[in-house]
Structure formats: C-alpha cells, structure tokens
Amino acid sequence: MVTARFHHVSLSVADLTAQEAWYGSALGLTHVDERLEMPEAGVRTVVLSGADDLRVEFVERPGSSPAAYGDPFAATAVQTFAHLALQVPDLDAAFARLTGECGAAQVSSPAPGATEGMRYAYIADPEGNLLELIEVSRG
Numbered sequence: 001m002v003t004a005r006f007h008h009v010s011l012s013v014a015d016l017t018a019q020e021a022w023y024g025s026a027l028g029l030t031h032v033d034e035r036l037e038m039p040e041a042g043v044r045t046v047v048l049s050g051a052d053d054l055r056v057e058f059v060e061r062p063g064s065s066p067a068a069y070g071d072p073f074a075a076t077a078v079q080t081f082a083h084l085a086l087q088v089p090d091l092d093a094a095f096a097r098l099t100g101e102c103g104a105a106q107v108s109s110p111a112p113g114a115t116e117g118m119r120y121a122y123i124a125d126p127e128g129n130l131l132e133l134i135e136v137s138r139g
Contacts, residue, residue: 008047008055009084011129016044016060022126023048026102027086029056054086068128072107075130083122083130091135095121104131 013019023029029048033055036045042061049055069075075082088094091110098104107122107130117137124130 008057009081010057010059011084012064013058013060013127013129014064014066015127016046016058019058019125019127020046020048022102023056023058026098026104026125027054029054056084066128069130072122072130072132083132085132085134087134087136089135091119091121091133094133094135095123098123098131098133110135 011019028050031049032046033049034045034047034057038044044060045057047055047057067075067078072083095106095110099106104123104125105128107124108120110119110121110133112118113120113134119135121133122130123133
C-alpha cells in the first residue's frame, strides 16, 4: 500500500491574474506557494493556498479552450476531473457570498445530499469551472 495525502488540484485557466484575484477574494487563497513561468511551453502557473491546507494550482496557456457545462452531471461526459468539492461550515452563507458579493454563477441551489446530514450546491467561478460546496452537519 502507498500512503498518500492530497496535495493540490490544478485548473487550466484563460486569465491567470484574474483567477488568482478571484480565488484570493472568494476563498482566501492568498498565499503564493509557487509561481513559475515556462516560456518554452507557453505556460504560466501559480499555486495558491489558504487556511485548512486548501491548495489550488492555476495554469494559463494561451489558446486553451474552455469547458462549459450546463449542469454538474454534464461534466461527466468527458473522462477528466469534473469539479472541485469544498466543505464549508455554513452552506447558505457561503453560497450567498460567492454568488452575490464574489459574482460566481449559480449552477444549483443548496439542497439536501444523498447522505443524511449533508447539503450541497454547485457554483461556477468566473471562467466556468465547477465548484461543489458541501456542508456536513455535526450531529
């Protein structure tokens, strides 16, 4: 058995600067763990982290194509990562702030999950990347 621990997720983005600002403001990912430019490959990256060991790498490559999904299940039509799931302490407050103050698109409103005590909602960041927000009651 290999012992492993989650380190980060990577998102391909069209505008590295804009996504860095949005994730910093919306989710508190303000600490730059790594910044790298690879001109020979035409790629710029930044790894951001925040509280609770949440770490996201953003990779910008000119000419990349966006993937847009009308609902969370449409993303499963392609065999790749479909969304980033984030556990939040208060789903309603997080959903309201991210879709209101931070301008995230509403994909699905807060609803009960399949597991008792769990609620979820989906939003999309400014470039359309799906984020699932999950609240788990401590009962």
